Each structure stands twice: as structure tokens, then as C-alpha cells.
Amino acid sequence: MEQALFYILATVTVVATILAIAEKHPVHAIVYLVTSFFSLAVIFYLLAAPLIAMFEVIIYAGAVMVLFMFVVMMLDLGNPGEAGRPTLRHCLPALLLAGITLVSLVLLVIGRGAEEGPDVLQVVSIRDFAATLFGRYGVAIEIISMQLLFAIVGALYLGRRRRP
Amino acid sequence: MIVPLTHLLLLASILFVLGLICVLIWRTNVIMLLIGIEIMLNAAMLVFVAGSHRWGAADGQIFALMIMAMTSAEVSLALAMVVYLHWRKKTVNIDEFRELKD
Numbered sequence: 409m410e411q412a413l414f415y416i417l418a419t420v421t422v423v424a425t426i427l428a429i430a431e432k433h434p435v436h437a438i439v440y441l442v443t444s445f446f447s448l449a450v451i452f453y454l455l456a457a458p459l460i461a462m463f464e465v466i467i468y469a470g471a472v473m474v475l476f477m478f479v480v481m482m483l484d485l486g487n488p489g490e491a492g493r494p495t496l497r498h499c500l501p502a503l504l505l506a507g508i509t510l511v512s513l514v515l516l517v518i519g520r521g522a523e524e525g526p527d528v529l530q531v532v533s534i535r536d537f538a539a540t541l542f543g544r545y546g547v548a549i550e551i552i553s554m555q556l557l558f559a560i561v562g563a564l565y566l567g568r569r570r571r572p
Numbered sequence: 573m574i575v576p577l578t579h580l581l582l583l584a585s586i587l588f589v590l591g592l593i594c595v596l597i598w599r600t601n602v603i604m605l606l607i608g609i610e611i612m613l614n615a616a617m618l619v620f621v622a623g624s625h626r627w628g629a630a631d632g633q634i635f636a637l638m639i640m641a642m643t644s645a646e647v648s649l650a651l652a653m654v655v656y657l658h659w660r661k662k663t664v665n666i667d668e669f670r671e672l673k674d
Contacts, residue, residue: 410574410575411575422583422587422590425590425591428611429593429597429598429611437604437607441610441611444611445614448614452618452621455621455622455624457621457624457633460621460633460636460637463637463640467640468610468614468640468643471644472644476607479655480603482655483658485603485664498598505592506589509585510589513582513586517578532624532625532628532629532633536630537630537633540630541630541634545634548634552642555642556644556645558645559646559648560648563652566652566655567655567656
């Protein structure tokens with residue numbers, strides 16, 4: 409049951425991401441990306457990480473994508489004719505790199521096969537998560553908070569009112 | 573594990589390559605380029621969460637949380653920069669933003 413659900417969700421994620429990066433209309437691309445993030449959140453839930461799944465929905469699909477949508481609306485980039493289309497010259501290195509990566513992935517999978525160690529049945533509870541987060545990684549929390557503060561200051565500086 | 577770790581890593585690498593393609597192709601629109609960076613960071617988060625599930629340790633989920641905090645800081649700064657550059661040059665084409673000072 410969970411396996412089938414995982415493969416369905418993986419297909420939805422990949423297809424929604426392909427549609428998002430192939431879309432020339434930025435608003436449609438953002439909506440496809442929100443679909444992809446929702447299915448990725450359910451994959452996180454299946455991987456026994458409910459907290460990360462919740463944050464994925466709230467922060468990524470909620471806050472970050474709405475911020476993107478807000479900027480697209482504010483700058484009036486909604487009509488695709490204004491922003492230029494990528495040409496074949498832009499596509500060529502990307503396709504070359506993607507081809508190399510896909511071929512090496514296929515070779516890796518064929519060469520090694522799926523070998524699995526013994527299963528670890530211990531599931532990370534929210535209590536373990538919080539204890540590790542504020543115990544061993546307490547310094548990282550301080551650094552992240554300072555980084556967010558710097559981001560606020562930088563965004564306020566860039567967005568201040570200027571004379572034209 | 574509900575599925576082998578290899579399949580999760582395959583899904584994450586496919587997502588990462590898609591994000592890379594998005595970054596490389598959309599050089600004419602900085603919003604789509606930032607979307608490509610988001611896709612790549614999500615692939616990294618998937619690898620961290622899969623590792624956390626595989627080895628039963630909380631560290632992977634904590635790194636996923638930190639990636640999320642880093643992303644929100646990065647996106648807010650980058651979008652403020654996009655608004656500023658659009659105000660100055662009236663375009664979102666990256667090739668127009670060659671020089672930092674006018």
C-alpha cells in the first residue's frame with residue numbers, strides 16, 4: 409500500500425516539476441510547483457517525518473510560493489510575451505548536462521542493483537527531534553536566526569523608497 | 573523502509589537534474605531561475621529526510637529544517653533584489669544585469 413502510494417506520488421512530483429519548468433507563463437509554473445511540493449510533503453510524511461511535511465506545506469507551498477506569486481503580480485510579469493523565451497543556444501548545455509547525468513544514473517543502477525542493509529525500525533519521534541535540535545544543534549539555531557535577521561535587514565534596505 | 577533507499581535517491585537526483593535544467597535554460601527570466609533553485613533545494617531535503625528515515629537518526633530532519641530556514645532567507649533577499657533590478661532596468665532578463673553599478 410505504502411509502496412504504491414510512494415510511486416504514485418513520485419510520478420506526480422516529477423510530472424508536475426517537468427510541467428513547471430516547461431511552462432512559459434510564470435503564474436502557471438508556480439501553481440504546478442505548489443502541486444509538486446504538496447506531493448513531496450506527502451512523501452515526507454510516508455518517510456516518517458510529519459514535522460518536515462507540515463513545514464513543507466506551510467513554509468514552502470504557503471509562504472515562499474506566495475512570495476513568488478506576489479512578486480510576479482507586482483512586477484506584472486504575467487504575460488509571457490514580455491519576458492524572452494529561451495533559445496536553443498540556452499537549451500543545449502542544459503540538455504548535454506542532463507543527458508550525462510541520466511546516463512550515469514542508469515549505469516549506476518544497472519551496475520550495482522538495489523542492495524539494502526538491515527532495516528532500522530527506530531522511528532524519530534518529535535521528542536527526539538526537539539532534543540537533538542535544541543541540544544546538539546543549539547548553535548546552529550542561533551546562526552540561522554542571525555541569518556534571518558540579516559535577510560530582513562537586506563530586504564528592507566533593497567526595498568526602501570527611493571527618488572526615481 | 574517502505575521503499576529501497578536507491579529509489580528515493582533516484583527520485584531526488586531526477587528532481588535535482590530538473591532544477592538544474594530549469595536554472596540553465598531560463599536565463600531570460602530570473603523568477604524561473606529562482607524556481608529552479610527551489611527545486612534543487614527540495615531534492616536535497618528529500619535526500620536528508622530519506623537518510624534520517626533509513627538510519628533512524630534525527631539529524632537529517634534537522635538539516636532539512638535548516639535548509640528551509642536558509643531558503644526563506646535566500647528567497648526574500650533574492651526577490652527584493654529582483655524588484656530593485658526591475659525598478660532600475662525594467663526587465664527580468666539576467667543578461668541585462670551584467671554590471672553591478674549602472
